[in-house]
Amino acid sequence: MFTGIFKDTSVRVLIVFMISLCVISSFILPDWMQNNFMYGLSRGLAILGLMLLWRTNLVSFGHALYYGFGAYAVALCQKYFGITDILLRFTIAVVAAGLLGFCLGFILRKYREIFFAMLSLAFSMVLYGLLAKAEFLGSTDGMSISPSTLFGLELTRQYLFFLITFFVICAAVSIQAYLRSTLGHLTTAIQDNEIRVEFLGFSVQKAIHIKYVISACLAGGAGGLMAASLGQVDPDSMVNWNVSGELVFITIMSGWGNILAPFIGAIIFEFIRTYAFEWAPQAWAAIVGGTLLAIIFFFPGGIWSIIEKVFNYGKKKDVK
Amino acid sequence: MQFWATVFLDGLTYASYLFIVSLGLTIIFGVMKILNVAHGSFYAWGAYTAAFAIGIISDNDLPEILFLPAILISAVLVGVVLGYIIERFILRKMYNQDIHLIVLATFGVFLIFEDLIIITFGVDPYLPYQPAMMLGWIDIVGLNRGVYQLSLILLATIVAFGCWYGLTKTKWGKLLQSVIYDREISEAMGINVTKVYVVTFIGGAILGALGGAYVAPTTSVSPGFAIDLVVLSFAVVVIGGMGSIPGALIGSLIVGLLRAFAVHQAPILELFVVFAVMAIVLIIRPEGLFAPPKARKI
Numbered sequence: 001m002f003t004g005i006f007k008d009t010s011v012r013v014l015i016v017f018m019i020s021l022c023v024i025s026s027f028i029l030p031d032w033m034q035n036n037f038m039y040g041l042s043r044g045l046a047i048l049g050l051m052l053l054w055r056t057n058l059v060s061f062g063h064a065l066y067y068g069f070g071a072y073a074v075a076l077c078q079k080y081f082g083i084t085d086i087l088l089r090f091t092i093a094v095v096a097a098g099l100l101g102f103c104l105g106f107i108l109r110k111y112r113e114i115f116f117a118m119l120s121l122a123f124s125m126v127l128y129g130l131l132a133k134a135e136f137l138g139s140t141d142g143m144s145i146s147p148s149t150l151f152g153l154e155l156t157r158q159y160l161f162f163l164i165t166f167f168v169i170c171a172a173v174s175i176q177a178y179l180r181s182t183l184g185h186l187t188t189a190i191q192d193n194e195i196r197v198e199f200l201g202f203s204v205q206k207a208i209h210i211k212y213v214i215s216a217c218l219a220g221g222a223g224g225l226m227a228a229s230l231g232q233v234d235p236d237s238m239v240n241w242n243v244s245g246e247l248v249f250i251t252i253m254s255g256w257g258n259i260l261a262p263f264i265g266a267i268i269f270e271f272i273r274t275y276a277f278e279w280a281p282q283a284w285a286a287i288v289g290g291t292l293l294a295i296i297f298f299f300p301g302g303i304w305s306i307i308e309k310v311f312n313y314g315k316k317k318d319v320k
Numbered sequence: 321m322q323f324w325a326t327v328f329l330d331g332l333t334y335a336s337y338l339f340i341v342s343l344g345l346t347i348i349f350g351v352m353k354i355l356n357v358a359h360g361s362f363y364a365w366g367a368y369t370a371a372f373a374i375g376i377i378s379d380n381d382l383p384e385i386l387f388l389p390a391i392l393i394s395a396v397l398v399g400v401v402l403g404y405i406i407e408r409f410i411l412r413k414m415y416n417q418d419i420h421l422i423v424l425a426t427f428g429v430f431l432i433f434e435d436l437i438i439i440t441f442g443v444d445p446y447l448p449y450q451p452a453m454m455l456g457w458i459d460i461v462g463l464n465r466g467v468y469q470l471s472l473i474l475l476a477t478i479v480a481f482g483c484w485y486g487l488t489k490t491k492w493g494k495l496l497q498s499v500i501y502d503r504e505i506s507e508a509m510g511i512n513v514t515k516v517y518v519v520t521f522i523g524g525a526i527l528g529a530l531g532g533a534y535v536a537p538t539t540s541v542s543p544g545f546a547i548d549l550v551v552l553s554f555a556v557v558v559i560g561g562m563g564s565i566p567g568a569l570i571g572s573l574i575v576g577l578l579r580a581f582a583v584h585q586a587p588i589l590e591l592f593v594v595f596a597v598m599a600i601v602l603i604i605r606p607e608g609l610f611a612p613p614k615a616r617k618i
Contacts, residue, residue, distance in 0.1 A: 059420040107603055114355065114419055115606045118558050122599035125551055129591030241551045245357070245427045252424060282438050289431030293410070296425050 005177050014172055014260045018165050026158060036274060038161050038229045040267030041168045043250070046222035047262035048175060049215030050251040056187045056208060058112070061244050062120030065127050066097040066216045068239030070223030072131065073097070075143040075233045086148040086155060086163055090224050097220020101213045109209040124244055131235040142234025145227050164225050171218060172259045178214065179259075187211055219247075249288070253295050255302020265303055325461050327580045333469050335576025336476030337535050341549065342556040342568045343483060344527030350500045350563030351520040353419065354411065358426040359528045359553065360546035361433035362402055366529030367536040367545075368437055369394035371446035374537065378450045387451040387537075395533040399526030402433070407521040412514075430550070438543050445542035452537045469538055479527070480569060487565065496520065500563065555598040561608025570610055 005011055025034045046067050053060055070093030077083040077092050104123055111119055132140050148155050150163070178184045186207045189197050194204050227233045237243065254265025272291060276284035299305060345359045373390040376382075406429055414422050455467035487493035498506045499516050507513045532546075539545070556575050560567025575594050582589045601609060 059423075061423070111602075111606065114562075115602065117420065117423070118554070119599065119602045119606075121551070121554065122558070122595050122602055125555075125595035126592060126599060129589070129593075129595055133588040133590060133592070135588075240547070242547060245424075248420075248424060249427065252421070283435045285431040286435035289428040289435075292428035292431070293425060296421055296428070297413070300421075 005173060005180075008176060008180070010258055010260065011173055011176050013258075014176075015169060017260060017263075018169050022162060022165050025161070031157075032274075034157065034161055035229075036270040037267060038157075038164055039226065040270040041164055041263055042222050042225035042229055043247075043269070044222070044263035044266035045168060045171055045225065046219040046247055047250050047254055047266050048172065048259065049218030049222075050247055051254070051256045051262050052175070052187070052211055052215045052218075054251055054256050055191065056211060057191045058116050058208070059248060060120040060215075061117040061241070061248060062122070062124030063215070063219050063247050064239050064241070064243040065120065065124035066101060066219035067223040067226070067243065067247065068124075068127060068131070068233075068235065069100055070094070070097045070220030071227035071233040071238050072137070072143075072223075073220070074224045074227045075145055076137075078145060079143065084146055084149045085152075086150055086160065086228060089148060089228055090167055090221055093224025093227075094217045094221040097223070098213055098217040101216025101220075102209075105209045105212045105216075108212060109205045121241060121244065124239060125241060128235050128239040128241070131239055138234070140234065140236060142232060142238075145231050145233060147231070148228045160229060164229065167221070167225065168263065171221065172263070175214070175218075176259050183207060183210060246288075249292050253291070253302055255304030257301070257304040257308060261302065261304035261307075264307070268303065322462060323584065326463060327577065327584055329460065329463060329465060330583070331573075331577035331580030333465075333472055333576075334580055335572045336472045337531055338553060338556050338576055339476045339569055339572035340479055340534070341528055341531035342553040342560075342572055343479065343565065344524035344531075345553050346557045346560070346563055346565060346568040347483075347527070348521055348524035349557065350565075351496060352411070352415075352517055354426070355419070355423045355554075355562075356426050356524070357423060357550055358406055358429040358433065359524070360550035361430050362399060362525045362528030363532035363549055364437055364546035365398045365402060365433065366395050366532030367541045368441050368446065368532075369398050369529075370533035370536045371448040371541045372441065374448035374450055375446065384450070384454045387454065391451070391533045391536075392530070395530035396526055398529040398533070400522055402529075403522035403525030404518070406525075407518050411521070412517075415517075434544070434546070443543055445540040446536070447540050448537050450537070466538070472534060475534060479530075483565060492519075552594065555594050558598050558608060559601045561610040564608060564610040567608055567610030571608075 021037060025037050046063060049066075050060060050063055073092050073096035074089045077089070083089065083092070108116060108119060131137055137143065148160055150159070155163070186197060186202055189200075190204055190207060197204050197207075223238065226238075250265050250269045251262070253269065254261040269288075272288065273284060276287040280287065295302065301308075341359070341363055344362070345356060348354055348356050348359070370391045373394050374387060377384075377386050377390055406426075410425055410429060411422070414425055452466050452468040455471070457464055458467050458470070460470075487497060495506075495511055495516060498509070499511060499513060503513060506516075552575065556571040557568060558571075559574055560569070560571030574597065578593045578597060579590060582593045
């Protein structure tokens with residue numbers, strides 16, 4: 001699965017992009033931008049998960065379930081076990097969300113289209129309903145997260161950013177390896193014709209289930225990293241349905257052409273939000289909504305389609 | 321006994337208002353196959369406009385009898401204006417698109433209108449309590465309830481009856497049903513589907529706005545209060561069956577009563593029960609409890 005993965009153009013571009021992002025943001029750009037990159041990359045993981053599902057024409061309007069679940073897993077482990085190590089935090093978030101996704105996957109893998117969207121929405125709102133009302137989980141105020149450590153040493157923002165970039169690279173490279181494998185190729189085939197895939201001897205439900213668990217893991221990891229970098233988890237900004245909507249929105253905005261697209265999209269989203277907040281604090285949601293409409297109407301392929309046009313990138317792969 | 325009466329009365333009131341809002345949502349879905357997130361905007365705009373109108377009436381010492389027409393007129397006004405704008409300029413360009421993209425587009429519209437509310441009406445909450453004060457309170461089986469809240473049940477009954485009559489007894493309703501059943505055949509038979517769509521969407525929008533406008537006197541109208549309602553009415557519609565009108569009735573009764581029960585018995589489960597039921601219905605009967613049978617398409 002991983003053989004020759006570093007010869008892949010997408011992987012190389014991704015690694016170069018991430019490393020240059022690290023270098024540029026630590027030496028040239030102001031500090032607040034680094035925060036935006038950090039949030040963008042963390043959220044980008046969840047977008048990557050949604051992009052995987054989107055490729056099979058499944059749109060989850062409840063991915064905030066895993067996003068929030070990962071974040072709350074981190075918060076609870078800190079509260080009850082005192083875990084602050086960033087490696088552990090990331091692992092816990094990924095594993096917790098993955099387990100939840102594995103269980104729910106047995107049900108969700110039979111659903112398509114609007115029913116898939118609605119059922120995932122229902123699941124995420126069940127979690128929201130519990131979190132928003134549970135006193136010992138901080139109800140709507142949420143819980144605060146102490147700064148992360150690594151092997152007992154406290155991390156500065158700078159190193160946290162580097163580590164997040166590292167996690168993101170690992171995750172994205174694994175996803176590229178998955179997409180190049182037979183299972184990964186299957187998912188596009190399922191979108192084209194499910195019955196044909198069944199007749200070729202593959203189980204559609206199993207393929208979708210695996211994909212769903214992967215995407216849950218990614219969203220969980222995103223939530224964990226977001227919790228660690230924001231220092232705060234709360235149900236309204238992590239689990240509520242409009243968070244899921246926002247995640248799907250960034251997925252559309254990014255486009256699904258490449259593993260790098262979600263991260264670029266998520267970073268751009270952070271900047272749109274920051275600037276909208278600064279220039280028009282009363283209307284930032286309107287600006288986000290307007291961007292969403294503009295993308296749907298004028299760039300249905302998302303930002304990645306623009307990048308593709310400008311750099312003429314990815315042409316060769318399409319021919320194959 | 322007292323407890324069950326409380327649950328029943330509160331649940332029924334809550335269900336009535338959910339029904340009015342969800343009815344609009346389910347009609348729009350049934351006819352146009354659009355899951356309209358922007359329905360929350362109709363609701364919020366209806367509430368704000370009504371609150372604003374009530375404010376004007378009571379500030380100028382106009383006769384109190386004007387409250388009810390003011391509420392109805394603001395609902396119709398909001399429904400017609402917003403419904404027409406959204407249908408004409410956003411949705412009409414998207415009918416052949418992927419269903420998920422349409423949902424997202426309405427989500428974008430919802431975000432825009434949320435902020436337009438803040439820009440138009442400001443961030444301070446409105447408390448248009450005057451109509452509720454005017455009608456006073458009444459004792460029912462030992463429970464003290466506002467007459468205005470109870471009149472919501474009457475309004476829901478009128479809306480439900482009107483809707484049933486309109487759909488089954490009038491020519492226009494029959495046209496609508498045929499479009500719900502099969503869009504292409506209806507078009508081939510000479511029904512102006514575009515016109516049906518506009519009217520349906522505006523009708524649904526008026527219902528959404530009516531829900532908001534009528535509820536405004538009982539709550540504090542503040543920014544972001546439509547966010548919870550959108551997803552609650554989704555739950556209602558999904559439980560009853562997307563596109564089914566009796567489904568919206570049953571769905572809102574289930575959600576309303578369950579929620580009232582949870583509020584009085586175990587407040588921590590208030591939202592949980594609603595969405596747990598939604599998930600269970602989707603698992604057992606994905607098309608909803610009262611979905612119309614699907615025509616087989618070749």
